[in-house]
Amino acid sequence: MKPIVWLASFPKCGNTWARLLLANLASEEPRGINTIGTGDGIASSRPRFDDTCLIASGLLTHEECDAMRPALYRHLAEGAGRRAAARESADDPLGVWQWIKTHDAWTCTTAGEPLMGGGAIAHAAVLIVRDPRDVVASLANHNGQTLEEAATMMADPDSAFAGRSDRQPLQLRQRLLGWSGYYRSWIEQDEVPVHVLRYEDLQAGAAGALGAVLAGLGISVDPARLERAALWSAFETVQAQEAESGFKEAPVKLGTGRFFRSGRSGGWREELSDALRATIERDHGEMMRRFGYLPEGRR
Amino acid sequence: MFHYVMSGLRVTSDLAMPGLIETAATASAAPDVRIRQGEVPLALDDCDASGPNWQMADDRFLLRIPGIVRMTLDAGTAITWQCEGDTRPEDAVIFISGSGFGLLMHQHGRCIMHGSAVAVGGRAVLFCGPSGAGKSTLAAALAARGFGHVADDQCVLSGLAGGEVLVHPDGRAHKLWEQAITKLDLAERSGDPVRSALRKFFVAPQAASPAESGAALPLAAIYILAEARAPDLVKGEKVTITPLNLADAAIAVRANAYRPAMVERLGQAGLYLQAAAAAQRAGGVFRLVRPMNFEVMDEVLAALARHWEDTGLAERVA
Structure with a gap:
C-alpha cells in the first residue's frame, strides 16, 4: 500500500507550479517544466486507465468510465501498479506517498462510490486555490476563450474538461462543477483530509507556504532544501523555459503561446472590467470569503 | 452460429x-x-x-x-x-x-500489435499507438486515397521466426468517431454505432484489399504515431518521419503491443523483440510525428507518400 496524496485544483490555479516545486524538492538537480512527468501523473490519464484495466476507455460512456475509476485508484494505491514504484528514491522525502494531480471535483459514481476511491487509499489532499478573479484571465488564455466565456464556465455546475462525446478526448472526462462547486466538493467531503495551499501564499513565499503544507501532512523538510526548490521553480525561470522550448503539457492550440502567462496575483485589477469583477464576486462570493479573497461580511 | x-x-x-x-x-x-x-x-x-x-x-x-x-x-x-x-x-x-x-x-502467445494497417503495394503498413493516437483516422484517410483496408485496431503478426512476416486483418470496418467521419467526409459510408450510447461508428472502407477475405499480407513497415507537441513543435517542423534503430525499435514495438502489460505478465518480451527485428528486415520501424489536427492531414498523407517513394515501397504499387 502506497497511499495517494491528491494534488487537487480547478484548472489554472497553480497545480503545475506545485508539481514543479515537489519535483524540485525531491531532486538533487534542477528539474525543468518538461521533466516533471507526463500526463500519466494526472488522475484522468487515459493511457493509464487502458493499460491497467486492459480495456479501451474510449468504448465506455463518461459515466461508465467513472464507475471503474474508484477500483483503478484502489489498485494504484495498493502498489500493484508498476508506476507506483517508479518514484521511489532513497533521498526523496515525499516518496512515502504517490502524488497524483487531479482536476476532478470530488464526486460520486452512479453507484454512489467516491470517484477518487474514498478515504482508505488517500493520505490527504492538497487543495490548491487561487483567486477566481485571477483564474478568469488565465483560463480564458488556456481555453482560447473570452474573459466572459471563461467566467461563464467557472460559474457552470456542469462544467467539465475532456467532456466531449463526438470524439475521444485525450484524457478521461473531469467534472469541474464550476470554480465554487469544485472547491466546495473537496472541502465538504469527509473522507480525505484536505490541506489548503493558496496560490497567493506560494507567491508571497513558496518555500514557506509549501513547507507549512508539508508539515501539515506530517513531514518536515530541511528549509534550505525548500528554498532551493523554490528557486529552481521560480516563475521567471519557468517562463524562460517555456519561451526556450515550449511546455509539452500546454494545450496544443496555444501553439507557442504562453501556458505560464503572467503568474501574477491581483492582475484582475487591470484585466477585468468592473462588471465582470462584480459577476465573479457574486458567483463565487461564499467560497471567496472562505479562502480569504473577499472580506467577511461583504455582500 | x-x-x-x-x-x-x-x-x-x-x-x-x-x-x-x-x-x-x-x-x-x-x-x-x-x-x-x-x-x-x-x-x-x-x-x-x-x-x-x-x-x-x-x-x-x-x-x-x-x-x-x-x-x-x-x-x-x-x-x-x-x-x-x-x-x-x-x-x-x-x-x-x-x-x-x-x-x-x-x-495464445501470438504477437499482437495495437495498430491499424493499410495495404501499400500489396504489403501491409502498420500505424501503431495507444487509444486516441489516430490509428483509425489515418487508416481511413489513406483508404480514401485508394490504400486498401487491412486492420483498424489489432494486427497479429506471424512468421516471426524467419521468412516472411505476415499481418493478419482484424475486420472489414473502420471504427471512427463522429468528428472524424465529418472531417473525412465519410457520412455516406458510416453504419451502426459501435455501441448504442457512443457516437463512434462502423465505417465501410473506401478501398478494399486482399485482407477483406481474411488473407494475410506481408509486413512492409511499422510507423509509431506520436503527436507533435512542445518542445518538438517549436522547432518548426510539423510532420516528421524518423527511422528507429534496432534498440529503439525493440522498445517501441513492445510498448505498442496490444496490451503491453500482458507482454510483461506473460513473459513474452522475446516475441516482441523478434517482431522488432523482423520489422526492421521487412522495411523498418519509424516514428511518425505530426499535429493531431485534421487541417494537416493532407500534409501527413503527402509525407507518407514521399516516404514510400523514397523507401521503394510505392514502386510496388506500379
Whole structure:
C-alpha cells in the first residue's frame, strides 16, 4: 500500500507550479517544466486507465468510465501498479506517498462510490486555490476563450474538461462543477483530509507556504532544501523555459503561446472590467470569503 | 452460429459480431477459437495476478467491465461471456470482439500489435499507438486515397521466426468517431454505432484489399504515431518521419503491443523483440510525428507518400 496524496485544483490555479516545486524538492538537480512527468501523473490519464484495466476507455460512456475509476485508484494505491514504484528514491522525502494531480471535483459514481476511491487509499489532499478573479484571465488564455466565456464556465455546475462525446478526448472526462462547486466538493467531503495551499501564499513565499503544507501532512523538510526548490521553480525561470522550448503539457492550440502567462496575483485589477469583477464576486462570493479573497461580511 | 476469420484464426461465435470478416462454416476443421455465452464467475480461485477489473489464474483470464459484461478467456482458445445488469449483448459485443479477443491473442502467445494497417503495394503498413493516437483516422484517410483496408485496431503478426512476416486483418470496418467521419467526409459510408450510447461508428472502407477475405499480407513497415507537441513543435517542423534503430525499435514495438502489460505478465518480451527485428528486415520501424489536427492531414498523407517513394515501397504499387 502506497497511499495517494491528491494534488487537487480547478484548472489554472497553480497545480503545475506545485508539481514543479515537489519535483524540485525531491531532486538533487534542477528539474525543468518538461521533466516533471507526463500526463500519466494526472488522475484522468487515459493511457493509464487502458493499460491497467486492459480495456479501451474510449468504448465506455463518461459515466461508465467513472464507475471503474474508484477500483483503478484502489489498485494504484495498493502498489500493484508498476508506476507506483517508479518514484521511489532513497533521498526523496515525499516518496512515502504517490502524488497524483487531479482536476476532478470530488464526486460520486452512479453507484454512489467516491470517484477518487474514498478515504482508505488517500493520505490527504492538497487543495490548491487561487483567486477566481485571477483564474478568469488565465483560463480564458488556456481555453482560447473570452474573459466572459471563461467566467461563464467557472460559474457552470456542469462544467467539465475532456467532456466531449463526438470524439475521444485525450484524457478521461473531469467534472469541474464550476470554480465554487469544485472547491466546495473537496472541502465538504469527509473522507480525505484536505490541506489548503493558496496560490497567493506560494507567491508571497513558496518555500514557506509549501513547507507549512508539508508539515501539515506530517513531514518536515530541511528549509534550505525548500528554498532551493523554490528557486529552481521560480516563475521567471519557468517562463524562460517555456519561451526556450515550449511546455509539452500546454494545450496544443496555444501553439507557442504562453501556458505560464503572467503568474501574477491581483492582475484582475487591470484585466477585468468592473462588471465582470462584480459577476465573479457574486458567483463565487461564499467560497471567496472562505479562502480569504473577499472580506467577511461583504455582500 | 456465426463464423469469422479473426487475426488469421477461424472463430465460431453464438453472437453476431459486427465489422468482422464472415466466412462459411467448414464442416471438416474445428475452429481455433469458440466464443459463447455462459456462466462467468465474478472471481477466479487461486489467481496469480490481478488488476482493478481482471484476474489471471494459470491459463484462465477473467475480464470484467462492471455493469456491462464479464468474460473468461481460456488457454487462448475460448471466450465465455455473460452480460451484466440489463446490458443487451449487442451493446457488449465490442468488448468481446475487441478487448477480449485481443487479450486472448496475448494468452495464445501470438504477437499482437495495437495498430491499424493499410495495404501499400500489396504489403501491409502498420500505424501503431495507444487509444486516441489516430490509428483509425489515418487508416481511413489513406483508404480514401485508394490504400486498401487491412486492420483498424489489432494486427497479429506471424512468421516471426524467419521468412516472411505476415499481418493478419482484424475486420472489414473502420471504427471512427463522429468528428472524424465529418472531417473525412465519410457520412455516406458510416453504419451502426459501435455501441448504442457512443457516437463512434462502423465505417465501410473506401478501398478494399486482399485482407477483406481474411488473407494475410506481408509486413512492409511499422510507423509509431506520436503527436507533435512542445518542445518538438517549436522547432518548426510539423510532420516528421524518423527511422528507429534496432534498440529503439525493440522498445517501441513492445510498448505498442496490444496490451503491453500482458507482454510483461506473460513473459513474452522475446516475441516482441523478434517482431522488432523482423520489422526492421521487412522495411523498418519509424516514428511518425505530426499535429493531431485534421487541417494537416493532407500534409501527413503527402509525407507518407514521399516516404514510400523514397523507401521503394510505392514502386510496388506500379
